[in-house]
Amino acid sequence: xxxxxxxxxxxxxxxxxxxxxxxxxxxxxxxxxxxxxxxxxxxxxxxxxxxxxxxxxxxxxxxxxxxxxxxxxxxxxxxxxxxxxxxxxxxxxxxxxxxxxxxxxxxxxxxxxxxxxxxxxxxxxxxxxxxxxxxxxxxxxxxxxxxxxxxxxxxxxxxxxxxxxxxxxxxxxxxxxxxxxxxxxxxxxxxxxxxxxxxxxxxxxxxxxxxxxxxxxxxxxxxxxxxxxxxxxxxxxxxxxxxxxxxxxxxxxxxxxxxxxxxxxxxxxxxxxxxxxxxxxxxxxxxxxxxxxxxxxxxxxxxxxxxxxxxxxxxxxxxxxxxxxxxxxxxxxxxxxxxxxxxxxxxxxxxxxxxxxxxxxxxxxxxxxxxxxxxxxxxxxxxxxxxxxxxxxxxxxxxxxxxxxxxxxxxxxxxxxxxxxxxxxxxxxxxxxxxxxxxxxxxxxxxxxxxxxxxxxxxxxxxxxxxxxxxxxxxxxxxxxxxxxxxxxxxxxxxxxxxxxxxxxxxxxxxxxxxxxxxxxxxxxxxxxxxxxxxxxxxxxxxxxxxxxxxxxxxxxxxxxxxxxxxxxxxxxxxxxxxxxxxxxxxxxxxxxxxxxxxxxxxxxxxxxxxxxxxxxxxxxxxxxxxxxxxxxxxxxxxxxxxxxxx
Amino acid sequence: xxxxxxxxxxxxxxxxxxxxxxxxxxxxxxxxxxxxxxxxxxxxxxxxxxxxxxxxxxxxxxxxxxxxxxxxxxxxxxxxxxxxxxxxxxxxxxxxxxxxxxxxxxxxxxxxxxxxxxxxxxxxxxxxxxxxxxxxxxxxxxxxxxxxxxxxxxxxxxxxxxxxxxxx
Numbered sequence: 001x002x003x004x005x006x007x008x009x010x011x012x013x014x015x016x017x018x019x020x021x022x023x024x025x026x027x028x029x030x031x032x033x034x035x036x037x038x039x040x041x042x043x044x045x046x047x048x049x050x051x052x053x054x055x056x057x058x059x060x061x062x063x064x065x066x067x068x069x070x071x072x073x074x075x076x077x078x079x080x081x082x083x084x085x086x087x088x089x090x091x092x093x094x095x096x097x098x099x100x101x102x103x104x105x106x107x108x109x110x111x112x113x114x115x116x117x118x119x120x121x122x123x124x125x126x127x128x129x130x131x132x133x134x135x136x137x138x139x140x141x142x143x144x145x146x147x148x149x150x151x152x153x154x155x156x157x158x159x160x161x162x163x164x165x166x167x168x169x170x171x172x173x174x175x176x177x178x179x180x181x182x183x184x185x186x187x188x189x190x191x192x193x194x195x196x197x198x199x200x201x202x203x204x205x206x207x208x209x210x211x212x213x214x215x216x217x218x219x220x221x222x223x224x225x226x227x228x229x230x231x232x233x234x235x236x237x238x239x240x241x242x243x244x245x246x247x248x249x250x251x252x253x254x255x256x257x258x259x260x261x262x263x264x265x266x267x268x269x270x271x272x273x274x275x276x277x278x279x280x281x282x283x284x285x286x287x288x289x290x291x292x293x294x295x296x297x298x299x300x301x302x303x304x305x306x307x308x309x310x311x312x313x314x315x316x317x318x319x320x321x322x323x324x325x326x327x328x329x330x331x332x333x334x335x336x337x338x339x340x341x342x343x344x345x346x347x348x349x350x351x352x353x354x355x356x357x358x359x360x361x362x363x364x365x366x367x368x369x370x371x372x373x374x375x376x377x378x379x380x381x382x383x384x385x386x387x388x389x390x391x392x393x394x395x396x397x398x399x400x401x402x403x404x405x406x407x408x409x410x411x412x413x414x415x416x417x418x419x420x421x422x423x424x425x426x427x428x429x430x431x432x433x434x435x436x437x438x439x440x441x442x443x444x445x446x447x448x449x450x451x452x453x454x455x456x457x458x459x460x461x462x463x464x465x466x467x468x469x470x471x472x473x474x475x476x477x478x479x480x481x482x483x484x485x486x487x488x489x490x491x492x493x494x495x496x497x498x499x500x501x502x503x504x505x506x507x508x509x510x511x512x513x514x515x516x517x518x519x520x521x522x523x524x525x526x527x528x529x530x531x532x533x534x535x536x537x538x539x540x541x542x543x544x545x546x547x548x549x550x551x552x553x554x555x556x557x558x559x560x561x562x563x564x565x566x567x568x569x570x571x572x573x574x575x576x577x578x579x580x581x582x583x584x585x586x587x588x589x590x591x592x593x594x595x596x597x598x599x600x601x602x603x604x605x606x607x608x609x610x611x612x613x614x615x616x617x618x619x620x621x622x623x624x625x626x627x628x629x630x631x632x633x634x635x636x637x638x639x640x641x642x643x644x645x646x647x
Numbered sequence: 648x649x650x651x652x653x654x655x656x657x658x659x660x661x662x663x664x665x666x667x668x669x670x671x672x673x674x675x676x677x678x679x680x681x682x683x684x685x686x687x688x689x690x691x692x693x694x695x696x697x698x699x700x701x702x703x704x705x706x707x708x709x710x711x712x713x714x715x716x717x718x719x720x721x722x723x724x725x726x727x728x729x730x731x732x733x734x735x736x737x738x739x740x741x742x743x744x745x746x747x748x749x750x751x752x753x754x755x756x757x758x759x760x761x762x763x764x765x766x767x768x769x770x771x772x773x774x775x776x777x778x779x780x781x782x783x784x785x786x787x788x789x790x791x792x793x794x795x796x797x798x799x800x801x802x803x804x805x806x807x808x809x810x811x812x813x814x815x
Contacts, residue, residue, distance in 0.1 A: 434728075441730045448648050450740055452659055456649070457719045458736050458743070459726055466718060467739050473714065474746055481753070492767035495774070498794040503770060505795055506777035513780075553786025553796025 004070040007159045012065055012152040015145025019138045022057045026050060026134075036123040047130040048117045054134055055110035058141075062103040069096060069151065078166040078246035085238040087154050095147040095154075102144045109136050162207040169359070170218040170247050171351050172282075174240055174275075175254030176268055177224025178261035180289040182206075183338040184254070185221040188348050193221055199262070200224060203236050205243055212352040220247070227271040244278040250355035251284045252347065253314070255307065257335075258293035265299075269306040276313060283354035284314040285332060287347055292337040307333065534616035655683035655693050657700035710754045715747040 013021060030053050034046050072080045072089055083092065113133035120126035164170075173181045177199035185191050189208025194201050206221040222240035225233075233241065244251065255268050272286075288296060288307065296304070314332040331350050336343030363369055413428060420426040431442050447455055460466065495503065532540060542563050549556035611622045619625040651660045654676045666684050668676040678684040686696065693699045703709040726732070774793050786796040 436728060438730065441728060444728070444730060446728060446733065447737065449650055450737060451744060452650065453719060453740060453744070454650050454721075455733070455736060455740065456725075457721055458740050459722065459732060460718075460736070461726070461729075461732060463732070463735050463739050467742060470714060470718075470743065470746055474749075477750075477753070492764055492771060494767065495770055496794075498792075499774060502778065502781060502793055502795050503774050505781045506773065509780040510777065549783075550799045551796075552781070552783040553790075553799065554783045555799045 004068070004075065006070065006161060007163075009068045009155045009158070010064055012148050012155055014152070015142050015148055018061070018148065019141050022054060022061065022141075023134065023138070025057055026054045029053065034123065038123075040121065043123050043126050044117055044120055047120070047126040048114050050130050051110055051113050051117065051133045054137060055106055058106045058137060059103060062099050062106075065151065066096060066099055066103070069155070076166045076246075078164070078242065081242040081246055082161070082239070083158075085235055085242055086157065091150065092154065095150050098144055098147045099151075102140055105140055106137050109133055109140075162205055164205065164207050164220060164243075164247070165218065166247050168218055169215060169352075169355055170220060170249035171348075171355070172220050172222065172243060172247060172249040172251045173254065174222050174225060174244060174251060176256065176261055176263050176271060177201075177226070179224070179254040179256040179268075180338050181224070181254050182221055184252075184287075184289070184336075184344065184347075185219050187338055187341065187344050189219050191219070191221070200236065205239055210348065212349065213356070217352060218249075220249070225271065225275065227267060227274055241275075241278070244275070249282060250351045250358070251279055251282050252287050252351055253279075253284065253310075255286060255288050255310070256290050257288045257296060257299060257303075257307075258290045260290060260293060265303040265306055269310060272310050272313070279314075283351070283358045285334060285347070285351055285354065286310050286314050288333070288335045290337060290339075291335045291343070292340045296335055531616065534614060651677045653677060653679035653683050655679075655687055655696075655699060657693075708758070710747075710751050713747065713750060715743050715750065718743055 030050050031046065034043060036043075038046075070079075070083075072083060072092065075083075080089075083089070110133065113129055117126055117129050120129055173184060175181055178197070178201075182193040182195050182202050185206065185208050186193055186195065189210045191206055191208030193206050193208075200223060202221060202223045204223065208219040208221070210217050210219055220243055222243055223236045225237050225240050230241070253272060255265065255272075256263070257265065259265065286307070296307075299307070311333040331354065334343060334347050334350060336347050338344060417423065417426045417428065434442050436442060449455065542560050545563065546556040546560050549559060611626060613619045613622050613625050617625070619628065648662060650662075651665075652658070653660055653665065655678060658679050660677055660679045665677060665679045666681070668678070668684070668687075670676070676687065678687065686693075693701045694705055696702055700709070704711045778787065778793050782794075782796045790796065
């Protein structure tokens with residue numbers, strides 16, 4: 001049996017939309033380019049494909065609709081009847097039938113035109129054939145349009161039907177309009193049914209769920225029923241009738257004792273009698289509602305009589321034990337008021353109990369129970385003889401049981417902790433449980449590190465043996481050592497302190513040379529080097545030379561004299577005619593002229609005029625030097641503040 | 648509490664020092680300081696880095712293997728505490744340490760043997776080659792010893808003294 005999901009049926013498009021959908025799909029999913037110069041087979045294939053594709057699409061879509069809409073014969077008769085009431089069985093069947101026919105016809109069209117296309121001789125002819133085929137299919141669809149519209153409406157309504165399970169435990173509420181059925185269901189379930197003072201507020205079935213004895217119960221609220229023959233009933237009333245007819249449920253017939261619904265008790269009793277046949281084999285309860293407005297005792301005699309009759313009927317038709325014993329079941333009549341909420345729960349519980357009993361009785365009577373009963377069986381061995389065979393308990397176990405007299409409770413760590421200050425204060429001494437060779441070692445402070453080594457790395461039970469071996473090795477090594485001697489004194493003697501001085505001086509000199517060279521190397525590009533002959537800073541003096549030479553061990557006097565004599569002194573000193581010191585004329589002295597000159601010559605004067613250009617400074621002549629100096633001075637001058645400064 | 652060894656330079660890592668790196672294959676690398684850590688990150692091989700212990704041992708600068716080293720070995724199975732054993736161990740550790748130090752000193756001495764001779768030879772050669780930088784050849788001819796020359800410059804003070812000496 002196919003399972004229908006009435007809430008998930010695909011949307012049924014209108015006729016026009018249907019055609020649009022199918023044709024656009026064909027256009028998108030099949031190739032579109034064709035030219036009359038192609039091979040004729042190719043042209044034929046092209047158009048045949050289009051026709052076939054359209055037919056397949058129609059087939060598919062119509063097929064889904066036909067499959068998804070439920071077959072009224074396949075579903076539960078309750079739903080079948082419901083749908084008949086709501087949608088008219090004939091109309092429904094006709095609509096679906098029409099769709100089926102349409103499907104078949106589309107197939108036929110496709111076959112015919114494909115046969116024709118096989119012999120199409122030109123592009124034009126094939127195209128026309130395709131056009132004709134598709135046109136006919138679409139016209140077919142247009143004819144089917146009204147059915148599609150109807151089915152769409154059916155689908156929309158079906159999706160909103162309440163999901164009633166016809167097989168589970170159900171309580172059905174029926175009665176005249178406005179008696180308080182919807183208020184009751186609102187009270188016992190979470191259903192939110194409209195409650196209004198006018199009649200026929202409830203226009204369709206409503207489902208609520210409630211619990212009793214850990215089971216789920218369906219409660220179905222029906223629209224009110226009026227008392228007239230079946231043929232005259234309208235759709236809404238038919239809903240209640242259908243529900244009553246098909247669902248095996250506990251029925252609560254509501255009677256309004258106060259008459260505020262607008263109908264007298266007599267009328268309600270009449271209704272009861274007319275729909276009595278529907279209550280066969282169903283546990284029935286007559287519920288008097290609105291008891292707060294009018295109590296049962298204060299009713300007039302006739303009304304009370306009618307209600308008692310109803311009760312008698314109710315107990316009769318619920319069947320079971322009561323009817324067999326012909327005893328009036330007190331449970332059949334209950335009173336309640338939804339306004340004051342008295343008796344509401346009582347009604348529910350009674351109804352549920354009655355239904356449960358009814359169902360259990362039914363199951364007991366059915367054959368299925370025997371199948372279940374047969375499976376449960378406790379096998380007992382048949383006694384062979386009269387000998388007693390009690391169960392065997394081993395002796396050890398018996399002894400243990402005897403010995404397991406309640407001992408004094410052990411002193412636990414927990415007790416110790418509690419004694420010594422509780423959880424936060426007491427810290428358990430884990431060392432108590434240590435297993436050591438000597439008990440006194442338990443509280444030892446074990447060293448871990450010594451002298452940059454881990455003690456644990458050295459621990460060895462035969463450490464002493466190892467130590468002995470080590471000692472032996474050491475002895476051997478020492479003996480070996482004492483034989484060798486350091487014999488490197490002979491070859492080269494030690495340097496004397498003076499020689500060491502000389503060595504230090506040599507190293508110093510070498511270092512200085514290196515340094516100077518490095519300095520010269522780095523500054524060569526950045527600074528102009530004054531050649532020594534110009535000697536602007538006057539570093540290279542004769543006295544310096546003298547010092548150097550004497551450091552080297554040479555007598556500098558001769559060299560110094562030569563140097564001094566070579567340099568030309570002042571003009572006046574060079575003149576032969578005057579000897580300052582002696583005050584004696586030069587002629588008197590017997591020395592040769594050149595020698596005198598040499599003795600009197602002095603180096604040039606240390607001071608210089610500022611304009612004088614010293615070769616090595618880089619100036620062409622003194623004029624240029626003056627210019628340079630002037631520029632330098634100008635650069636250092638402070639300019640006036642204001643706009644000129646920023647330029 | 649355990650003293651660990653630095654993976655790179657093999658020095659001891661005291662508590663509160665260094666860094667530990669755990670690789671994805673669960674191998675643990677401990678470093679004594681960021682110098683070692685950075686060298687490791689640069690993927691340098693400690694066997695090629697001069698100042699590490701591994702290099703020194705590998706290239707014979709230090710005692711490579713010895714019974715004293717074998718006595719110090721990480722034991723994975725803990726031994727049951729025995730006071731006497733621990734006492735003996737602590738004393739033995741001292742002795743072992745002493746012998747190790749002696750042996751290391753011995754290796755050093757072996758390595759440095761012949762250094763003095765070489766040094767002296769080199770000094771002499773340097774002196775002979777470089778004496779010209781501090782002593783003029785003429786002075787060397789007069790006085791062939793490899794020492795600094797006596798200063799020959801006439802200093803004014805000394806001249807006066809000389810004359811005074813001569814006078815007196």
